Amino acid sequence: MWSVLLILAVGMAIIMIDVPTLRRNKSRKELWAFSVLLIGGVALNIVVGLGVEVPSPLELIKIIYGPIVR
Amino acid sequence: MANDLRDNIQKIKQSLGNSPDIVVREWLFGGPNGVGTAIIYISGLVDTKFINQFIMEPLMSHDLDEHFKAIRSQNENGVDLLKQLLLPVGEIQEAVNLNTILTGILSGDTALLCQGSEHGLLIGSRGGEDRAIQEPSTQPVIRGPKEGFTENIDTNIALIRRKIKDHNLWLENFNVGQVTKTVVSMMYVNGIALDKVVKEVRDRIKRIQIDGILESGYIEELIQDKTFTLFPTIFNTERPDVIAAGLLEGRVAIIVDGTPFVLLVPALFPQFFQSAEDYYQRSDISTLVRLLRYLALVIALLAPPLYIAITTFHHEMLPPQLLISLSAQREGIPFPAFIEALLMEVTFELLREAGVRMPKAVGQAISIVGALVIGQAAVQAGIVSAAMVIVVSITAIASFIIPSYNMGIPIRILRFGFMILAATFGLFGILAGLIGIVQHLCHLRSFGIPYMSPYAPVLAADKKDAMVRTPWWAMTSRPRTASRKNTIREKSQPSPKPET
Amino acid sequence: MIEASQFKKMVSLFVIGTSLILLPSMLASKAKQDAWISSIVGMIVGLVLVGIYYALGRLFPGKTLVEYSKEILGKWLGTIVSFLWFTYAFILTVLVLRNLGDFLTSSMFPETPIQAIHIVYLCIVVIGVRYGISNIARTVDIFFPLVIILLIVFVSLLLHDIEFDRLQPMLAKGIQPVLQAAYPYIGFPFAELVLLLMIYPKVKRTKEAGKSLLTGTLFGGLVLFVITLLSLLVLGAENTASELYPSFRLAKKIQIGEFIQRVEVIMAVIWFITIFVKLVICFYISVQSLSQTLNLPDYRSLVLPLGMILYAVAYFIVPNISYLISFDAKVWPLYALTIGLVLPLLLLGVAIIKK
Numbered sequence: 001m002w003s004v005l006l007i008l009a010v011g012m013a014i015i016m017i018d019v020p021t022l023r024r025n026k027s028r029k030e031l032w033a034f035s036v037l038l039i040g041g042v043a044l045n046i047v048v049g050l051g052v053e054v055p056s057p058l059e060l061i062k063i064i065y066g067p068i069v070r
Numbered sequence: 071m072a073n074d075l076r077d078n079i080q081k082i083k084q085s086l087g088n089s090p091d092i093v094v095r096e097w098l099f100g101g102p103n104g105v106g107t108a109i110i111y112i113s114g115l116v117d118t119k120f121i122n123q124f125i126m127e128p129l130m131s132h133d134l135d136e137h138f139k140a141i142r143s144q145n146e147n148g149v150d151l152l153k154q155l156l157l158p159v160g161e162i163q164e165a166v167n168l169n170t171i172l173t174g175i176l177s178g179d180t181a182l183l184c185q186g187s188e189h190g191l192l193i194g195s196r197g198g199e200d201r202a203i204q205e206p207s208t209q210p211v212i213r214g215p216k217e218g219f220t221e222n223i224d225t226n227i228a229l230i231r232r233k234i235k236d237h238n239l240w241l242e243n244f245n246v247g248q249v250t251k252t253v254v255s256m257m258y259v260n261g262i263a264l265d266k267v268v269k270e271v272r273d274r275i276k277r278i279q280i281d282g283i284l285e286s287g288y289i290e291e292l293i294q295d296k297t298f299t300l301f302p303t304i305f306n307t308e309r310p311d312v313i314a315a316g317l318l319e320g321r322v323a324i325i326v327d328g329t330p331f332v333l334l335v336p337a338l339f340p341q342f343f344q345s346a347e348d349y350y351q352r353s354d355i356s357t358l359v360r361l362l363r364y365l366a367l368v369i370a371l372l373a374p375p376l377y378i379a380i381t382t383f384h385h386e387m388l389p390p391q392l393l394i395s396l397s398a399q400r401e402g403i404p405f406p407a408f409i410e411a412l413l414m415e416v417t418f419e420l421l422r423e424a425g426v427r428m429p430k431a432v433g434q435a436i437s438i439v440g441a442l443v444i445g446q447a448a449v450q451a452g453i454v455s456a457a458m459v460i461v462v463s464i465t466a467i468a469s470f471i472i473p474s475y476n477m478g479i480p481i482r483i484l485r486f487g488f489m490i491l492a493a494t495f496g497l498f499g500i501l502a503g504l505i506g507i508v509q510h511l512c513h514l515r516s517f518g519i520p521y522m523s524p525y526a527p528v529l530a531a532d533k534k535d536a537m538v539r540t541p542w543w544a545m546t547s548r549p550r551t552a553s554r555k556n557t558i559r560e561k562s563q564p565s566p567k568p569e570t
Numbered sequence: 571m572i573e574a575s576q577f578k579k580m581v582s583l584f585v586i587g588t589s590l591i592l593l594p595s596m597l598a599s600k601a602k603q604d605a606w607i608s609s610i611v612g613m614i615v616g617l618v619l620v621g622i623y624y625a626l627g628r629l630f631p632g633k634t635l636v637e638y639s640k641e642i643l644g645k646w647l648g649t650i651v652s653f654l655w656f657t658y659a660f661i662l663t664v665l666v667l668r669n670l671g672d673f674l675t676s677s678m679f680p681e682t683p684i685q686a687i688h689i690v691y692l693c694i695v696v697i698g699v700r701y702g703i704s705n706i707a708r709t710v711d712i713f714f715p716l717v718i719i720l721l722i723v724f725v726s727l728l729l730h731d732i733e734f735d736r737l738q739p740m741l742a743k744g745i746q747p748v749l750q751a752a753y754p755y756i757g758f759p760f761a762e763l764v765l766l767l768m769i770y771p772k773v774k775r776t777k778e779a780g781k782s783l784l785t786g787t788l789f790g791g792l793v794l795f796v797i798t799l800l801s802l803l804v805l806g807a808e809n810t811a812s813e814l815y816p817s818f819r820l821a822k823k824i825q826i827g828e829f830i831q832r833v834e835v836i837m838a839v840i841w842f843i844t845i846f847v848k849l850v851i852c853f854y855i856s857v858q859s860l861s862q863t864l865n866l867p868d869y870r871s872l873v874l875p876l877g878m879i880l881y882a883v884a885y886f887i888v889p890n891i892s893y894l895i896s897f898d899a900k901v902w903p904l905y906a907l908t909i910g911l912v913l914p915l916l917l918l919g920v921a922i923i924k925k
Binding site: 010021033041062064065 | 657661861864866867868871872874875876877878879881883885886888889897901904905
């Protein structure tokens with residue numbers, strides 16, 4: 001519970017730090033990328049914080065290179 | 071201004087609020103049928119002897135008939151005639167509007183007005199009491215000149231001019247502060263100083279919009295590079311020799327009337343660890359002392375945090391005997407190391423601030439009382455451990471080694487930050503904090519020049535004067551951080567060899 | 571804009587990075603007492619790789635890897651490849667952070683939760699990346715001499731514990747194990763150097779940039795060689811192979827009289843700095859490559875969100891250390907060589923054909 005709140009608080013802080021400058025410069029593309037990444041980051045952290053088992057990207061790599069690995 | 075003398079005098083007196091220290095001396099120039107003339111000045115600001123001797127006397131002597139006739143016939147230029155023929159004074163300015171006259175009077179000039187003339191004269195007659203040139207209180211040296219700046223800007227400029235007699239030493243004046251109208255001067259050696267910096271300083275000073283400038287500190291804050299930082303990016307000093315040396319390196323000096331502290335720009339990190347004396351003493355001792363200063367920096371910043379980190383998290387790092395005695399000491403202490411250190415540091419800061427305000431005699435007593443008695447008593451009462459008192463004392467001593475007071479401030483503040491880091495993350499936190507600070511320092515610029523030069527970016531040539539002090543015969547180039555022009559400071563000197 | 575000398579130092583510290591703690595054991599487990607030979611072999615191959623990167627960098631002065639990938643392969647394919655660069659950089663960053671966290675929790679701070687270490691480290695890395703590459707270069711300028719001095723002190727303090735017999739018998743099992751051991755060494759860290767092609771164009775004088783890349787790699791490899799050798803000479807092959815962090819064990823051995831002991835702190839400080847440099851460079855490259863893949867004007871806004879993602883991924887990227895070890899040894903070299911050798915060669919080939 002606390003960890004979720006903390007993560008959201010951090011997310012808020014990041015928004016407060018970066019968004020005003022982004023809006024001032026009217027960089028829509030950046031704002032868009034920023035938002036996507038931020039939502040991803042917050043979501044991912046909440047998921048991990050709640051103890052859900054997330055598959056590691058290394059697994060993907062292992063699968064790709066599976067047959068070559070002895 | 072009007073034609074009528076009476077009117078003008080009235081206007082001036084009213085603008086100044088009929089202040090009792092305004093002196094108005096009226097008389098008829100040229101005898102009973104003469105032209106009404108008046109001089110106006112403010113008593114505390116002028117040299118009255120000068121006025122009496124060089125203004126009153128010539129204008130009141132008796133063989134003035136031809137002049138009188140000339141003035142009678144050419145009303146408008148009467149004042150000009152006076153200026154041309156009768157006033158044996160160096161500084162005379164003609165003034166047309168009321169404001170100029172007022173500013174002049176308020177700066178210590180004497181205003182001379184004539185009936186029938188819309189012009190007035192402002193005669194330079196500045197006087198009044200000034201502090202004599204004394205040894206600078208904040209940056210004394212064992213060897214070196216013992217002159218310090220005073221509050222009078224003309225004296226200060228003169229002190230610098232006496233050290234650099236080159237015609238390229240240029241001066242620009244500004245009037246800063248709507249209400250105080252403080253004179254601020256910018257000095258630099260044309261041909262050595264970077265044009266970019268000179269222009270930047272000029273622009274920044276001109277942009278200042280403020281009621282009053284009372285000290286160079288105001289200017290410092292208003293023109294420094296706008297980044298959020300604790301570290302000083304402008305250097306200040308009370309010593310003319312330091313300013314002269316800086317000017318020779320291509321820096322720009324900013325002198326503010328009313329304070330003996332003169333600013334020097336651009337200012338980089340290594341400068342705050344240099345003292346004028348480094349250059350007057352031999353290079354070997356100066357180098358060692360400089361290295362000592364950097365060591366002092368590390369101690370002043372990290373000694374209490376290290377104490378906290380080691381006693382809380384890393385006991386294994388201490389040799390066994392020390393560990394045992396430390397544990398024995400800390401046995402009865404009710405607080406964790408962090409609180410102990412915090413208490414001692416805060417107490418010390420209190421003592422420090424108190425010491426600054428005390429009159430000299432009492433100040434000594436305070437430091438003795440504080441250091442010995444309180445410290446000792448605290449240990450005996452079991453509130454802090456003896457080791458802690460030692461750590462705090464060494465920290466304090468180390469922090470006084472840093473020559474520039476400006477630099478001591480961020481260190482004091484950061485020390486507390488590091489103490490918190492040490493208490494939470496131990497040594498690891500301290501290291502992380504250090505990296506963070508270093509990154510921040512590298513990011514700073516003083517008037518466009520990276521703050522950490524010549525350490526980063528590495529400018530090999532400038533290293534001769536950063537951490538070590540190379541002997542004079544080897545310092546052939548000016549620091550490239552301050553000036554890219556005219557970089558040769560001296561030709562290679564042959565070092566004289568003894569006759570074999 | 572960074573100076574060539576700064577770039578050289580950055581490359582050196584990048585190569586030393588995490589390999590300082592992980593390499594000796596990695597090499598010794600296959601090559602035993604001949605690990606030092608593997609180190610030389612690996613370094614030579616590494617220099618060849620760097621030669622390829624240099625060739626690529628020379629063809630496109632002033633442009634970053636992502637920029638000319640798009641140029642060479644066209645918009646669609648180029649963007650995909652650029653995204654591959656990004657993932658490579660990002661995963662590397664996560665692994666480096668995790669390496670550090672694992673190392674510190676297992677050896678020096680067992681009671682600290684790994685997240686605390688990650689957070690503190692991430693803070694200073696984020697600050698560094700936001701300040702920009704010139705700032706990172708200047709920070710390296712300041713810390714590099716410190717690292718060198720500490721390394722010299724470290725080596726000097728161990729000299730009297732050296733026994734050359736520990737290197738015998740040389741090549742007992744033939745050259746095979748030596749070469750096998752060198753194989754992962756090529757993938758980590760040399761194949762990672764391709765990412766430095768994102769910073770390469772920022773060096774002031776491009777002619778010197780190539781030289782710096784090579785000398786930096788050489789210097790880094792040399793330091794790793796010395797540490798590996800030292801590890802074998804002082805601890806012996808078996809101990810080196812069995813310890814996960816042999817250089818730390820080395821540091822613990824330092825003893826001068828009764829007073830100076832447990833000064834593995836010296837080593838900890840060195841690692842702290844070298845890993846920090848590698849981490850901040852990797853993260854910078856990750857953010858830059860993502861920003862350029864998406865054609866954004868500036869990378870700064872992505873730093874904080876990407877940092878959050880980094881923090882999360884660092885947590886679940888590996889369940890435990892043994893997973894990481896086996897991954898590092900078996901899978902990473904393949905991945906790294908695909909991205910670090912095959913891909914650059916491909917780009918180089920296509921670029922040359924097009925011209």
